[in-house]
Amino acid sequence: MVCVIGLDNDKTLAHFLSTAPSGDVDFLNLHDLAGAGWRFPVPATADVTAPCVLDPRDAYYIRIVDLSPVLPEPEASRWRAMTMGITAFLESAPGVVVNRPGGHAHNAAKPLHEIWLARRGFAVPPAISTSDRDEIAAFIDRCGGAAIVKSLCGVRGDAQRVTRQSFEDFVDEQGPVHLQRIIEGFDIRVHLIGTTAHAERIVADGIDYRMRDVPSQHAPFAMPQALIDRMVDASRAMDLAFTGWDFKVDADGTFWCLEVNPMPGYDSYDRRADGAISRTLLDYLKSHAVH
The missing domain is CATH 3.30.470.20 (ATP-grasp fold, B domain)
Known part of the structure; x- marks a missing residue:
């Protein structure tokens, strides 16, 4: 069986579930689980006495989001404990997990991520992360007068074109910023x-x-x-x-x-591909389940 874990208002998960044939996929809605009783044995075992039963031999497609930072107590504590518990379970489950929580998702730190990719042989545009205004200006000059500013962490942000003038009022305390050469x-x-x-x-x-x-x-x-x-x-x-x-x-x-x-929101691309990405993902999950 393929088990999908995430939020019912996640557009990507909703799209995947809408493309999967009936009976091929189970959905565990974290909104429902957060207010219910649960227990995840670690190491992962098929414990039928648990209020929420997850079979460690199943294949899992997960998009887990911890909502505790935006919730009041005691809801925040329940969400934090739930996500920690389910993450520990999925780390020890022998079945395929897409993607396993402990995967090297260093996209959350763009400088590290880009260095890692360059060392794997990929061409990566020159970039700099700094809060020093003089270094920012010098980098932009080396890039021909303009560069890209993008999110330094894993939070989605729109890339924007910047020049020296963009940082006229910049002070060190606002940084750091991540700049990349325009390609x-x-x-x-x-x-x-x-x-x-x-x-x-x-x-x-x-x-x-x-x-x-x-x-x-x-x-x-x-x-x-x-x-x-x-x-x-x-x-x-x-x-x-x-x-x-x-x-x-x-x-x-x-x-x-x-x-x-490491957690692509692929639904818009898949619609243009007539569902090919979802079909490949479902086939991958079904073929890699332990039973």
Whole structure:
């Protein structure tokens, strides 16, 4: 059996559940579980006496979100304990977990993430993380007068074009900021599940095609096999079965790796792919279940 764990208002999970044939998937809604009795044996065992029974041999697709930071007590404590408990269970479950909570999701620290990707052989745009205004200005100058500012952590943020003038009122206490050289070209988004890659080419009028007011054109794209092989090796090294890769391709044909998302929100891409990503994900989960 395939078990999906997350929030019922998660658009990505709702999309996946809507594409799965009836009877193939069970859904555990964390909103319901947070207010109920639960017990997750660790090491993971099929304990039929637990109020909430999770079979460790099942395959799991998870998008766990801890809502405790935005909840009042005692709800916050219940959410915190629940997410810690279910995470510990899933770490010890022998079945496939997409993605296992302990996977190397260093996307949460962009400087570390980019260094790791560069050491794996990917072309990564030059970048700097600093709160020093002079270093910011010097980097922007080296980039020809403009750069990209993006989120330093794993929280989603729109990439923006910045210049020296953007930091006229900047003070060190506001930092650090993460700047990256602008790569002119088209975007590629690759959803990699096991060894299967679903790639889309995006041509946009703005810096960040994900922004609502940026016109963009989308089309399927065939990735070079050598690059897919490198992505597969890197994903395995991170212990991530399902990843979302972002590339920029310049006029010379260089594939610049911007980042790897360890919990990709893939629903909009999948709709354009006629559900191919969801089908691959479900097949992967079903084929890797222990029983």
